Amino acid sequence: xxxxxxxxxxxxxxxxxxxxxxxxxxxxxxYAVLLRIExxxxxxxxxxxxxxxxxxxRLEHQGLIDGEWGTSENNRRAKYYRLTAAGRRRLGEEAAxxxxxxxxxxxxxxxxxxxxx
Amino acid sequence: VxxxxxxxxxxxxxxxxxxxxxxxxxxxxxxxxxxxxxxxAADLVRAGLxxxxxxxxxxxxxxxxxxxxxxxxxxxxxxxVDQLRVSWLDVRLGLRxxxxxxxxxxVGGLAFALAIAVGAAGFEMMTQLAYPTLPLxxxxxxVALRAWDAATARGERRLxxxxxxxxxxxxxxxxxxxxxxxxxxxxxxGGAVASVPVAEISASAFRVAAVPARxxxxxxxxxxxxxxxxxxxxxxDVWRTRFGADPGVVGRTVRLDGAPHTVVGVMPEGxxxxxxxxxxxxxRLSASGYxxxxxxxxxxxxxxxxxxxxxxxxAELAALGRRAAAEHPDxxxxxxxxxxxxxxxxxxxxxxxxxxAELAAxNVPAVLFLVLVCGNVAMLTFARAAxxxxxLVVRTVLGASxxxxxxQLFAEALVxxxxxxxxxxxxxxxxxxxxxxxxxxxSDRMAFWIDGRLSPPTVLYAAALTVFxxxxxxxxxxxxxxxxxxxxxxxxxxxxxxxxxxxxxxxVIVCQVAVTVGFPVFAWSAWRESTYYRSAAATVPAGEYxxxxxxxxxxxxxxxxxxxxxxxRGSGPPARSWRGGSPRSPxxxxxxxxxxxxxxxxxxxxxxxxxxxxxxxxxxxSRGSARRGWPTTSSRCSARPCWRGAAFMPGTSPPxxxxxx
Numbered sequence: 001x002x003x004x005x006x007x008x009x010x011x012x013x014x015x016x017x018x019x020x021x022x023x024x025x026x027x028x029x030x031y032a033v034l035l036r037i038e039x040x041x042x043x044x045x046x047x048x049x050x051x052x053x054x055x056x057x058r059l060e061h062q063g064l065i066d067g068e069w070g071t072s073e074n075n076r077r078a079k080y081y082r083l084t085a086a087g088r089r090r091l092g093e094e095a096a097x098x099x100x101x102x103x104x105x106x107x108x109x110x111x112x113x114x115x116x117x
Numbered sequence: 118v119x120x121x122x123x124x125x126x127x128x129x130x131x132x133x134x135x136x137x138x139x140x141x142x143x144x145x146x147x148x149x150x151x152x153x154x155x156x157x158a159a160d161l162v163r164a165g166l167x168x169x170x171x172x173x174x175x176x177x178x179x180x181x182x183x184x185x186x187x188x189x190x191x192x193x194x195x196x197x198v199d200q201l202r203v204s205w206l207d208v209r210l211g212l213r214x215x216x217x218x219x220x221x222x223x224v225g226g227l228a229f230a231l232a233i234a235v236g237a238a239g240f241e242m243m244t245q246l247a248y249p250t251l252p253l254x255x256x257x258x259x260v261a262l263r264a265w266d267a268a269t270a271r272g273e274r275r276l277x278x279x280x281x282x283x284x285x286x287x288x289x290x291x292x293x294x295x296x297x298x299x300x301x302x303x304x305x306x307g308g309a310v311a312s313v314p315v316a317e318i319s320a321s322a323f324r325v326a327a328v329p330a331r332x333x334x335x336x337x338x339x340x341x342x343x344x345x346x347x348x349x350x351x352x353x354d355v356w357r358t359r360f361g362a363d364p365g366v367v368g369r370t371v372r373l374d375g376a377p378h379t380v381v382g383v384m385p386e387g388x389x390x391x392x393x394x395x396x397x398x399x400x401r402l403s404a405s406g407y408x409x410x411x412x413x414x415x416x417x418x419x420x421x422x423x424x425x426x427x428x429x430x431x432a433e434l435a436a437l438g439r440r441a442a443a444e445h446p447d448x449x450x451x452x453x454x455x456x457x458x459x460x461x462x463x464x465x466x467x468x469x470x471x472x473x474a475e476l477a478a479x480n481v482p483a484v485l486f487l488v489l490v491c492g493n494v495a496m497l498t499f500a501r502a503a504x505x506x507x508x509l510v511v512r513t514v515l516g517a518s519x520x521x522x523x524x525q526l527f528a529e530a531l532v533x534x535x536x537x538x539x540x541x542x543x544x545x546x547x548x549x550x551x552x553x554x555x556x557x558x559x560s561d562r563m564a565f566w567i568d569g570r571l572s573p574p575t576v577l578y579a580a581a582l583t584v585f586x587x588x589x590x591x592x593x594x595x596x597x598x599x600x601x602x603x604x605x606x607x608x609x610x611x612x613x614x615x616x617x618x619x620x621x622x623x624x625v626i627v628c629q630v631a632v633t634v635g636f637p638v639f640a641w642s643a644w645r646e647s648t649y650y651r652s653a654a655a656t657v658p659a660g661e662y663x664x665x666x667x668x669x670x671x672x673x674x675x676x677x678x679x680x681x682x683x684x685x686r687g688s689g690p691p692a693r694s695w696r697g698g699s700p701r702s703p704x705x706x707x708x709x710x711x712x713x714x715x716x717x718x719x720x721x722x723x724x725x726x727x728x729x730x731x732x733x734x735x736x737x738x739s740r741g742s743a744r745r746g747w748p749t750t751s752s753r754c755s756a757r758p759c760w761r762g763a764a765f766m767p768g769t770s771p772p773x774x775x776x777x778x
Contacts, residue, residue, distance in 0.1 A: 012322055012610025030149055031156040049157075050180040050188070053149070058192035069145075072152065074159075079149050 015047065015055050016020060016064075020083060020091040023065055029078045030056060056081060064090050128194065135195045143255035146189055150182045210525065211532030218501055225494040229537030229586060230544070231638070232483075232490040237571070237579040238545045238552075239483040242576060245567050247473040249460035252566055253390065254327040255420070260290060260430060261462030262417040264438070272465065277412030282437070289425035289433045290456070294319030295343065295400060296391055303396075304372040305359055313355075315373065316394040317401075325420045326390040332356075333382030340381075340399040349378040350722035352395030353386040373398070389565035391418060391459075407446040409441065412428045414719040417589065418459055428454045463564050484636070486583055491589035498530060499594030509599065523595040530591025534583040542579055544572045758774055 020034040022028060031058070034047050059065045066089035072078035083091070135142050154175040161171035177704055179185075190196055215222040262283065264273040278294070284293045296318035303313045323335035331353065334557040340348050349371065351360070360366045360380075370377045389395065402412070421430060461468040504507070509522055517525075549569035581612065 031153045031158075049153070049178055050185050053146070053153075053185050054188040054192040057189045061128055061131040061193045063124050063131075064762070072156075076152055076155070077148065078152050079145065086120055086127075089120060 005103060014098075015051060016059060017091070017094045018045065018047075019052075019055055020064060020087055020094070023081045024088065024091055026081045027080045027082045029072065029080050059087070061088075100106065122300035131192050135190070135193050136198055139195075142188065142193075146186055146358045148519065150179065150185065154179050172647075178497065203524060203531065204311055207525050207528035208532055211529040214501070214529050215533065215536070221497045221501055225497050225534055225590070226391055226537045226540070228494055228589070229534050229583075230540040232487040232541075232580055232586065233538050233582050233639075234541035235574050236480070236483040236582045237542055237567075238549050239480050239569060240578045241545065241549065241575040242567075243476045243480055244572060245569070248466070248567055249458075249463070249564075251460045252387070252568075256460070256566075257458065258421040259325055259459040260419055260421060260427065260456050261459045262290065262293070262419060262434065262456055263462065264452045264454045266452050269352075273410070274414040274416070275407075275410050275412055276415045276417055277407035278409040279441070280402075280417055282441070283417070283434070285439060287419070287430075289421035289422050289430040289432060293320040293417065293419040293424045294325060295402075295417050296322065297400070297413055297415050298392070298394070299374040301396075302375075306369075306371070306373075313329050313396055314394065315349075315396040315398050316391065318391070319400050320506045322390060322397070325418060326388070328385060328613055329381035332364065333380070335382050335384070336399050341401055343404060345399070345402055347373075347376055348381045348398040348399065349373070350382040350384060351380055352384050352388065354381045355395045362440055366718070374600075381637050382728060387565070387625050391416065392463075393563055393565050397476040409445045416462075418462075425600040427456060427458070437527055447727045452528075458770040460564075460566055467708070475576075483583075488589060491586040494533075494590040495594050496588075498526070498590050499597060502526060502594055502598040506598070511631065519599045522599050526595035526598075527587060527591040529583065530587040534587040534590070538579050538583040542571060542576065545569075545575075599620050617631070 018037045018041075019033055022033045022040065025040075028036055030053060036053055037045055037047055056067075056094050057066070060067050060081070063069065065081045065082060066084050067081050068112065069077055070080050124555065154172070157175040158168070158171040162168055162175050166174060187196075215226075250256060253259065261281075262276075264276060264279065265271075266273040280293070280295045283290075296316050298314050298316055300312055301315045302310060316731065318336070319339050320341055323330075329335070333350075336350055338347065339345055351366070356362060356366060360369070363369070366380050366383060369380050371380060372378070384397075388505060421427065434454045434456050438449075438452065441449040441454075442452065455467075459468060464472065466472065491688050512522060512525075513519075549571075551571055553563060553567070612773040
């Protein structure tokens with residue numbers, strides 16, 4: 001039996017959705033995106049650091065997030081990402097789709113033998 | 118739709134930035150990765166690790182930066198660009214292949230060079246012919262004025278009347294001038310006699326050309342007066358070749374057709390206005406003027422006045438043409454004057470889109486020849502690639518994609534093509550004008566602005582041909598060789614082998630390429646040989662015989678009625694032997710023979726037929742029959758042509774009167 005407190009892996013395709021959600025909450029650098037996802041998932045989701053940056057660059061390439069260079073808290077040059085209008089639309093679509101899928105799966109998993117007779 | 122377009126634009130922008138600023142993008146990624154690890158290490162230190170442990174732990178958690186970079190580049194869509202990128206290593210490998218396979222390099226390189234030279238030469242000629250420009254100050258404002266006879270569908274060149282009229286009337290064209298080219302026997306003291314084309318030209322030509330003399334002076338208006346002493350301006354080349362670049366040439370006397378002329382100036386190198394001239398004498402027209410359609414044949418030129426446009430000049434000249442038609446309906450009712458840029462005056466018709474398209478189409482055979490040659494070079498490349506299968510398999514095992522290997526083979530072909538392009542362009546730059554002169558023949562003159570020099574667009578075109586040729590010769594065989602490479606790897610591991618080209622096959626392919634490439638060269642050489650053997654030079658010891666230039670006369674005036682050939686006489690071929698030239702500007706049009714002109718010869722004697730006079734069939738009456746071989750000068754000229762010519766003994770002193778008489 002899996003430990004309920006241990007982090008779970010991501011389903012394929014969900015990292016982009018989580019990144020869009022994270023940067024929708026505020027301008028973040030790459031490392032902060034990682035921490036924000038862990039924070040908003042209650043520590044349940046663990047992101048492979050190597051997978052983060054290709055996903056960030058892919059979303060930037062698609063014009064869903066926009067990166068710009070600024071200064072970090074420790075006075076280092078850092079690249080900050082923010083959500084674009086196209087990214088906000090995509091986030092809404094993906095979130096709605098995810099909720100429908102989750103509801104459908106939850107419904108399916110809650111099914112009992114009496115219900116299917 | 119808007120969101121889709123925005124996404125496409127964002128992708129294009131990102132891709133363009135990754136391609137153009139590859140190094141900057143890589144540096145930004147490295148900086149971002151480094152910051153990430155520092156921030157993670159700081160968190161680990163706060164969690165209780167030592168700085169060293171934290172840094173190590175952060176690096177371990179992050180993993181390989183290079184792998185993340187590759188993944189990031191792939192995420193940006195740059196991996197395909199990377200596969201197609203030709204690196205310096207590929208170039209070095211290509212150079213190494215040139216040394217390693219010398220036979221292929223020589224045969225393929227020469228074939229490539231020939232094809233690129235043909236393509237570049239064709240393109241350069243097309244550019245110079247379709248878009249001619251005068252290499253003179255403000256050359257685009259120099260215009261030619263000419264007239265078209267709608268009744269005869271021919272150009273009207275007896276424009277002495279128009280010259281006098283337009284010179285005083287035109288406001289949109291200034292410095293109107295005229296010239297005609299005449300053959301003269303030149304005698305330079307101490308040098309050989311030669312027949313040279315002399316431009317009898319208005320002094321305004323040198324104002325129109327806006328080029329000062331290198332030595333002495335150009336012609337001036339005073340030189341055009343009938344009582345002025347004969348003067349001559351010479352070109353740089355003849356100054357160097359015939360006068361030994363004598364700095365004191367100004368003031369020397371030469372004889373043209375026996376008349377002494379004083380050299381008053383030397384024009385700078387490259388100056389050959391108006392067409393390809395190197396001798397300029399003042400044009401002296403009759404002070405009493407000419408009737409329309411009378412006088413010598415002339416070419417008119419001028420420079421657009423400041424602020425005047427070509428359209429305005431055309432409108433003004435058309436108005437003058439209408440006025441002349443009204444005043445002289447017998448001679449000028451159907452004559453339409455026109456103004457064209459001078460560089461385009463070598464064409465009978467206005468240089469329009471149709472002619473330019475026709476000239477551009479002449480490049481198609483050159484491109485097809487390039488494809489043919491590159492196809493043969495591709496066979497060589499394929500043979501070479503097949504022998505390198507082991508190397509390609511190893512590269513595949515080490516992670517090289519098929520696209521990367523194809524790019525490498527393309528780069529090797531590009532190196533070969535680059536070397537060949539340099540050779541081909543050098544050959545074109547050095548040999549195009551001599552080639553054109555040789556192909557045109559000694560009797561044809563080429564406009565000085567058709568100089569055959571390479572222009573930047575031609576170099577770019579040659580570069581494009583090189584890339585195209587390299588794609589044909591490199592990519593096509595590379596795609597063939599790399600197909601199923603992984604399967605052949607397994608076969609090779611099991612002791613099998615891939616395609617192999619032995620020495621015999623390689624020799625056969627090399628010979629085929631050599632023959633393909635050598636055939637046009639052989640054809641050209643054969644054509645030149647046949648031309649030579651058809652010429653008198655091959656069969657006649659030219660040093661022992663006279664040489665001559667003959668030209669048909671047109672009737673001096675169309676008002677003369679006696680231009681119709683009479684049946685039964687004077688309709689045969691021209692006299693078969695002659696001994697001299699008729700007087701300069703003889704008025705012997707119509708059916709008169711030189712002897713019947715009853716004018717004394719200024720150079721030698723008029724000729725007479727040595728052939729027995731035989732009765733010949735009646736001359737053709739129609740233009741169509743005239744075109745079928747009768748030696749009539751034109752349908753309006755006599756059946757017995759009137760010859761003008763110049764005769765001299767090459768390499769000897771000028772003929773004495775006693776010899777000629």
